Amino acid sequence: MSDVKKSVLEQVEKNLVKLTLQVEAAEFEAALHQAYLKNRDKLNVPGFRKGKVPRQMIEAQFGKEFFYDDALDFCFSPVYEAALDEHNIDPVSRADVISYEGGKEGATIVVQVWTRPQIEVSDYKGLKYTNRDNKATDDEVMAALEQQRQRNVRITSVSDRPAKNGDTVVIDFEGFMDGVAFDGGKAEGHEITLGSGSFIGNFEEQIEGKNIDEAFEVHVSFPEEYHAEHLAGKPAMFKVTLHDIKEKELPEVDDMFAQEVSEFDTLDEYKTDIGAKIEERKTEQNKAEIEDELANGLAERVTDDIPEAMIEQEVRRLINQFAEMISRQGMNLENYMRMTGQTAESVKQMYQEPAEKNVKGRLAIEAIVRQENITITQEELDAEVDRLAEMYQMSKEKFLEAIGDDGLKSVEADAKGMKAMEMIKEHAIGEDRQEEKDEE
Numbered sequence: 470m471s472d473v474k475k476s477v478l479e480q481v482e483k484n485l486v487k488l489t490l491q492v493e494a495a496e497f498e499a500a501l502h503q504a505y506l507k508n509r510d511k512l513n514v515p516g517f518r519k520g521k522v523p524r525q526m527i528e529a530q531f532g533k534e535f536f537y538d539d540a541l542d543f544c545f546s547p548v549y550e551a552a553l554d555e556h557n558i559d560p561v562s563r564a565d566v567i568s569y570e571g572g573k574e575g576a577t578i579v580v581q582v583w584t585r586p587q588i589e590v591s592d593y594k595g596l597k598y599t600n601r602d603n604k605a606t607d608d609e610v611m612a613a614l615e616q617q618r619q620r621n622v623r624i625t626s627v628s629d630r631p632a633k634n635g636d637t638v639v640i641d642f643e644g645f646m647d648g649v650a651f652d653g654g655k656a657e658g659h660e661i662t663l664g665s666g667s668f669i670g671n672f673e674e675q676i677e678g679k680n681i682d683e684a685f686e687v688h689v690s691f692p693e694e695y696h697a698e699h700l701a702g703k704p705a706m707f708k709v710t711l712h713d714i715k716e717k718e719l720p721e722v723d724d725m726f727a728q729e730v731s732e733f734d735t736l737d738e739y740k741t742d743i744g745a746k747i748e749e750r751k752t753e754q755n756k757a758e759i760e761d762e763l764a765n766g767l768a769e770r771v772t773d774d775i776p777e778a779m780i781e782q783e784v785r786r787l788i789n790q791f792a793e794m795i796s797r798q799g800m801n802l803e804n805y806m807r808m809t810g811q812t813a814e815s816v817k818q819m820y821q822e823p824a825e826k827n828v829k830g831r832l833a834i835e836a837i838v839r840q841e842n843i844t845i846t847q848e849e850l851d852a853e854v855d856r857l858a859e860m861y862q863m864s865k866e867k868f869l870e871a872i873g874d875d876g877l878k879s880v881e882a883d884a885k886g887m888k889a890m891e892m893i894k895e896h897a898i899g900e901d902r903q904e905e906k907d908e909e
Contacts, residue, residue, distance in 0.1 A: 476552035484584050484776050486558065487567075490548045492576040497544055501571075504539035537571055545578060559585040562778035583776040590836045594896040596766040601755040605747035613743045614722055617730055623718040631678045632714050634664040638676060639713035642687075645706050653697070654705070658712070669695075676711065684710045763893055764830035767837075771829040783824035784817055791820075834886045841892065845884050853884045 475491040492500070505527070510520040512527060528535055549564060564580040571577075624637065632638050637660055644654025663673045670689035679685055687707040695701040720726050727739035792802040806812065811819075837843070845853075857880065858868035869877065 476548070476555055478552075478556045478558075481581060483774065484586050485581060486556075486584055487579065487581050488549070488552050488556075488558075488564075490545075490552055490578040490580065492544050492548055492571075492578065494573060494575040496547070497540065497571055497576045500540035500544035501536050503543045504536035507539055508536065534571070537569070540571070540576075541566070541569060541578070544576065548578070549580070558582070561585050561776055561782070583778045585779075586773055586775060586832060588771055588773045588832055588836050590767065590770050590833045590840070592770060593767060593833070593837060593893060596763050596893060596897045597900055598759050598762045598766075598897055600899040600901050601751075601758065603748050603752045603755055605744040605751070609747050610740055610743050613747065614740070618719055618722060618726070621720055621726075621730060623720070624715050625718050627714050627716050628681055630714075631680050632663060632676055632711065634677060635662070635717065637662045637715040637717075638711060639715075640676070641710045641712065642707045645708070646700070646703060651700065651705070654707070672707070676709065679711050681711055681714060684708070759894065759897075760890055763890070763897055764834070765826055767833035767893070768826045768829035771833050775825070775828055775832070779828050780821070780824050783828050784820045787820040787824055787827075788816060831886075834889050835882075837889045837893070838882075838885045841889065843885050843888050843892070845881065845888060850881055850884060853880055 475489075477489040479487040479489070481487050502524070505524040509522060509524075509527075512522055513519060514522045514526060514530065517523075517526070524536075545566075552558070553560065560582045562583040564582045566578060566580050568579040569576065627636075639658055639660055641657045642655065642659065644651055661667055661673065661676075663677060665673070667673070668689075669691055672687055672689050675685075675687045675689075687709050688704070689707070690704045691697075691700045691702060693702040720729070722736065724735050727733050727736045731739045731742065733739040733742060788802075795802065795805055802816075806816065854868065854877075855865060858865045861868060863871070872880070
């Protein structure tokens with residue numbers, strides 16, 4: 470990367486700077502040539518084969534500035550990055566090009582960019598937070614046991630009674646409309662759980678009370694909004710034969726159950742282990758919630774103006790995070806907005822306040838790291854790298870290769886931030902929930 474011949478910094482307003490960048494003649498000429506090579510195969514000039522038109526002919530026909538826009542793409546990054554280093558600028562937005570001129574002497578590019586605020590935070594010792602109970606309740610332990618019980622349900626066939634709600638039945642059926650079978654209305658060996666609402670109308674209710682090998686008719690009407698238009702809103706009769714009735718058999722919660730689903734010999738030991746795991750999970754969850762609460766308290770102490778670019782970037786991050794979460798549930802953001810009556814603008818607005826709190830909280834932590842001169846040792850940095858590499862299931866070497874030097878600096882900054890948060894928690898004051906006091 471070539472050095473910048475000249476760059477001039479001008480403070481436009483707080484956190485907004487203007488940079489005047491000078492691209493040397495040789496660098497600008499090289500960028501123009503790259504732009505020519507990029508575009509020559511796309512141009513048709515009479516008398517020349519495609520891709521064989523000399524650059525001088527193109528510039529003569531279309532003007533000297535024809536390649537300037539693409540040349541900017543090739544020459545901008547080196548001079549801009551060098552200027553950021555030269556003036557020790559930490560940008561929080563993309564550079565906005567406000568003027569650009571070129572010629573034989575090179576090019577002059579003027580940009581504006583928002584920079585990271587250097588704020589000061591006071592009164593950050595003695596922040597208050599709500600105490601949270603980490604203990605596992607009897608109800609929580611029993612709920613976990615019930616979940617395990619449901620996961621170990623046994624399905625058994627029964628032949629000594631008719632079908633009832635909750636049973637899974639195996640049926641053959643064929644549908645008729647006005648005495649004529651219709652397409653898609655026939656199946657053999659089909660399983661259906663009675664009461665699940667899988668079939669239209671009260672189809673499932675009409676199976677209840679029927680016995681194995683019994684043949685019978687079911688009468689229903691298709692919904693008005695049914696996807697098959699030729700069936701929508703119309704009555705139908707199904708001929709049904711019941712072949713099998715299966716019921717769920719939940720295991721007894723006793724010592725034998727504990728032995729089957731865990732490494733413990735007794736139910737009491739298993740319940741103790743469940744309680745310990747619940748408390749471990751609640752401890753981690755409560756720790757995160759307390760840190761969020763303290764971060765919000767720090768954010769309230771940030772009175773400086775924050776560049777809107779930082780807030781917008783955080784809004785986009787939160788929206789992308791939400792979109793990824795609902796995608797795991799089989800829904801995309803567009804469908805979510807359509808179902809909830811939201812718009813892209815209303816979703817952005819929904820995340821505006823939390824995004825501002827997040828940004829202010831992070832800036833406050835950065836300020837405290839500076840103010841308290843918080844550092845980390847090489848051993849602490851290595852330990853954090855090891856933790857992250859394990860989390861991403863990578864070797865330490867592969868992880869460091871993947872994140873590069875910039876990523877390692879980010880890991881170091883995050884580690885300092887975590888150390889700052891630990892210091893803030895040490896000096897914070899826990900308070901009981903007011904509603905709990907009122908109940909007492």
